[in-house]
Amino acid sequence: MSHILTVSGLKAAIGDTPILRGIDLVVPPGEIHAVMGPNGSGKSTLSYVLAGRADYEVTGGSATYGEADLLEMEPEARAAAGIFLAFQAPVELPGVNNANFLRTALNAQRRARGQDEIDAVAFLKLAREAGKRLSMPDDMLKRAVNVGFSGGEKKRNEVLQMALLKPSLAILDETDSGLDVDALRIVAEGVRALRAPDFSALVITHHQRLLEILVPDRVHVMSKGRIIRSGDAQLAREIEREGYSALIQEAA
Amino acid sequence: MSHDRRITPRLGSDAGALIAAFDAQREALGAAPVREAARGFLAEHGIPTRRSEAFRYTDLAALARFIAPGAQGAQAEARAGAILHPFLAAQGLADVARVVVVDGLVSAGLSVPSAEVATTLVEDADEPGEGALLALNAMLTRGGVSLSVEAGVAAGRMLLVHVALGGAAAAHPRHSLSLAEGASLELLEIDLGEDAYLHNSVFDITLAEDSALTHVRIQNAADEALSFATVRPVLQARARYEGFCLALGGTTARHEVRARLEGEAAIAHVNAAQLGRRDGQVLDLTSEIAHLAFDTRSLQTVKTVLDGRARGVFSGRIHVAREAQKTDGYQLNQALLLSDSAEMDARPELEIYADDVKCSHGVTIGALDEEQLFYMRSRGVPAAEAEALLVRAFLADVLSLVEAEASRGVLERVVDAWWAQA
Ligand SMILES: Nc1ncnc2c1ncn2[C@@H]1O[C@H](COP(=O)(O)OP(=O)(O)OP(=O)(O)O)[C@@H](O)[C@H]1O
Ligand SMILES: [Mg+2]
Numbered sequence: 001m002s003h004i005l006t007v008s009g010l011k012a013a014i015g016d017t018p019i020l021r022g023i024d025l026v027v028p029p030g031e032i033h034a035v036m037g038p039n040g041s042g043k044s045t046l047s048y049v050l051a052g053r054a055d056y057e058v059t060g061g062s063a064t065y066g067e068a069d070l071l072e073m074e075p076e077a078r079a080a081a082g083i084f085l086a087f088q089a090p091v092e093l094p095g096v097n098n099a100n101f102l103r104t105a106l107n108a109q110r111r112a113r114g115q116d117e118i119d120a121v122a123f124l125k126l127a128r129e130a131g132k133r134l135s136m137p138d139d140m141l142k143r144a145v146n147v148g149f150s151g152g153e154k155k156r157n158e159v160l161q162m163a164l165l166k167p168s169l170a171i172l173d174e175t176d177s178g179l180d181v182d183a184l185r186i187v188a189e190g191v192r193a194l195r196a197p198d199f200s201a202l203v204i205t206h207h208q209r210l211l212e213i214l215v216p217d218r219v220h221v222m223s224k225g226r227i228i229r230s231g232d233a234q235l236a237r238e239i240e241r242e243g244y245s246a247l248i249q250e251a252a
Numbered sequence: 253m254s255h256d257r258r259i260t261p262r263l264g265s266d267a268g269a270l271i272a273a274f275d276a277q278r279e280a281l282g283a284a285p286v287r288e289a290a291r292g293f294l295a296e297h298g299i300p301t302r303r304s305e306a307f308r309y310t311d312l313a314a315l316a317r318f319i320a321p322g323a324q325g326a327q328a329e330a331r332a333g334a335i336l337h338p339f340l341a342a343q344g345l346a347d348v349a350r351v352v353v354v355d356g357l358v359s360a361g362l363s364v365p366s367a368e369v370a371t372t373l374v375e376d377a378d379e380p381g382e383g384a385l386l387a388l389n390a391m392l393t394r395g396g397v398s399l400s401v402e403a404g405v406a407a408g409r410m411l412l413v414h415v416a417l418g419g420a421a422a423a424h425p426r427h428s429l430s431l432a433e434g435a436s437l438e439l440l441e442i443d444l445g446e447d448a449y450l451h452n453s454v455f456d457i458t459l460a461e462d463s464a465l466t467h468v469r470i471q472n473a474a475d476e477a478l479s480f481a482t483v484r485p486v487l488q489a490r491a492r493y494e495g496f497c498l499a500l501g502g503t504t505a506r507h508e509v510r511a512r513l514e515g516e517a518a519i520a521h522v523n524a525a526q527l528g529r530r531d532g533q534v535l536d537l538t539s540e541i542a543h544l545a546f547d548t549r550s551l552q553t554v555k556t557v558l559d560g561r562a563r564g565v566f567s568g569r570i571h572v573a574r575e576a577q578k579t580d581g582y583q584l585n586q587a588l589l590l591s592d593s594a595e596m597d598a599r600p601e602l603e604i605y606a607d608d609v610k611c612s613h614g615v616t617i618g619a620l621d622e623e624q625l626f627y628m629r630s631r632g633v634p635a636a637e638a639e640a641l642l643v644r645a646f647l648a649d650v651l652s653l654v655e656a657e658a659s660r661g662v663l664e665r666v667v668d669a670w671w672a673q674a
Contacts (some may be wrong), residue, residue: 051630055622079632091627095645104641105631112632144645161631 002066004029004169004200009061012049019045021225022061027169030197034211034236035204037222038244043204044088046222047171051085052078065169080112084167086158088174093145098157099127101145106164130163134186151178159187170201176210188213208240223248264298264384265313271295273319274391280321281394282375290380290390299384309565309597310506310536312384314478318450322355322394322421329354329361332415335444336362343662350411356394356423368407369437370400377426377454385480389424389454396427403432409658411440416477418447425453431463438656441469443501448476455483459491461515466494468659470666473501475530482508489515489545496654497524498663499535500670506536513541513548520550523653527670528562536565543576550580555650556587557643558594559674567599568613574605583613588646590620590639640671
């Protein structure tokens with residue numbers, strides 16, 4: 001069976017500054033992989049490039065999603081194909097109602113896949129239920145997207161979007177940062193509950209706590225735009241104990 | 253013999269064609285000293301060119317092309333009805349009392365009288381006016397209506413609709429409205445038309461103490477039209493003028509508000525949304541708000557969305573007289589440019605002679621936010637739909653300033669239709 005995500009030799013730059021310097025990464029279907037690494041090592045950049053953000057120029061390598069050349073697809077096509085990126089810093093959309101936005105997104109994806117649209121009433125029911133499972137305040141659906149949300153509320157809103165859009169590859173960029181202990185548990189268990197043969201995740205995190213609940217199949221460590229080491233869940237515990245410097249020196 | 257060698261710089265171009273048009277119609281229009289005075293003004297000053305400060309961005313050179321007197325009679329009325337009725341039906345406005353003006357002439361056949369608003373016909377201007385557009389209107393007007401509401405009466409809703417039939421005709425409607433003490437009215441003014449024409453209306457509004465007018469104008473002129481409107485509200489104590497203009501039609505268009513807050517605690521809102529996208533289209537919102545009494549307030553939010561090679565203009569002057577202490581004046585002007593060739597010119601101007609006032613203005617001009625667009629697209633929303641959502645969001649707060657719900661609904665539908673045509 002083919003991998004859901006295959007990244008080989010991927011290089012990307014902003015202007016003249018290279019940021020990703022050759023990433024090799026394979027995520028098989030049904031697996032959860034963690035990506036760790038010091039600040040500025042390129043983790044968010046990798047997630048943006050996979051989601052299709054235009055300000056990064058891909059300067060080499062490839063990324064395939066199932067059989068498709070991911071780098072050729074528009075961001076909305078990637079989403080419709082099942083890729084979801086939970087942003088490290090979710091974006092505020094003043095004047096855009098959260099529930100409307102979510103329904104617009106869901107229906108756009110359904111249209112792109114040739115499915116029927118979901119009407120406003122049925123959608124609201126789905127959204128309320130999902131919100132309840134994440135212990136979100138009711139009025140978050142009525143407010144403008146992320147506007148005036150606390151840091152933790154923004155992260156929960158990303159998870160709510162993921163729950164409704166049901167991706168087959170979720171990229172979670174530090175979704176655990178800024179969450180209180182209870183929310184972290186809810187989110188981690190929520191992702192764990194999605195574990196299925198047709199769901200994979202790339203979980204970017206600095207913290208062991210999330211990984212204790214999720215138990216990743218693989219852990220990758222990034223430094224200066226490369227993956228310098230991969231291992232099983234043990235690797236994350238080693239990093240928690242000893243930090244990155246030994247790993248980085250070893251790789252150099 | 254002495255020679256006066258002083259040369260006054262001429263900022264006007266020749267108004268000859270327009271004056272000749274008047275001379276040819278003089279009989280039909282009926283002799284009136286005001287028309288002659290206006291003719292004299294135009295003969296002396298001409299039509300402002302772009303060297304004149306007030307028309308630096310908005311070119312009046314095309315005015316002279318529109319000299320046909322405009323249609324009248326049963327056939328014109330039938331054609332106007334064919335434009336009017338579908339619009340009213342689509343907006344759920346068919347049953348609302350209305351005054352309909354076709355090519356600058358009030359149409360009794362298409363109008364529906366109101367029980368609360370007294371309506372009489374106006375034939376001439378009562379003054380020639382300072383300024384080319386005002387004088388042109390005074391010289392050539394075929395009249396208009398005078399609306400009035402008695403003291404204490406809440407007159408509800410009424411429409412004032414201008415329909416233009418094209419053929420390079422000129423319409424110069426001349427209206428007045430007066431609300432007596434404590435009266436209120438919601439007036440929805442709508443401009444519709446076909447083909448190429450000139451619309452140049454003058455609207456004088458008198459608001460007595462404690463009266464309140466909501467005046468929503470939808471300038472939906474034909475693509476090839478020149479559309480000018482001058483609105484002059486005068487407010488007595490505690491009166492409220494709630495003005496809103498949605499401008500999207502015309503090749504060159506200006507909505508000009510000259511408000512005078514003469515009574516204590518009078519309040520004027522002069523809000524607008526301008527949506528332009530055609531090559532060479534100019535949408536201009538000009539306002540001059542004079543605070544002339546204690547504790548008066550003016551609030552202004554103008555939002556402009558421009559695509560293609562369209563140009564937007566905002567020139568807003570707030571004047572605060574010495575005796576107008578405690579004035580509160582606020583201007584916010586924001587423009588969203590959807591293309592690199594769109595252009596916005598903003599000229600806020602404060603002229604303050606009192607010392608205890610609060611006046612401020614803010615200007616932002618920018619493109620759509622790439623980060624917001626990417627965020628929306630990463631959720632599967634196609635680029636065009638994401639843009640539409642952001643543009644609607646940009647306009648949401650200015651539209652929400654229209655408290656009259658039914659009128660706001662019409663505005664929202666017209667905005668959506670504009671966007672859907674893209
Ligand atoms: N738009 C940009 N302009 C200039 N440099 C950038 C830009 N975006 C990212 N970088 C640089 O690229 C490098 C990688 O950034 P990235 O955000 O991918 O790191 P990260 O691994 O996610 O870090 P963190 O753990 O702090 O979130 C950093 O040095 C950053 O400063
Ligand atoms: Mg990051």
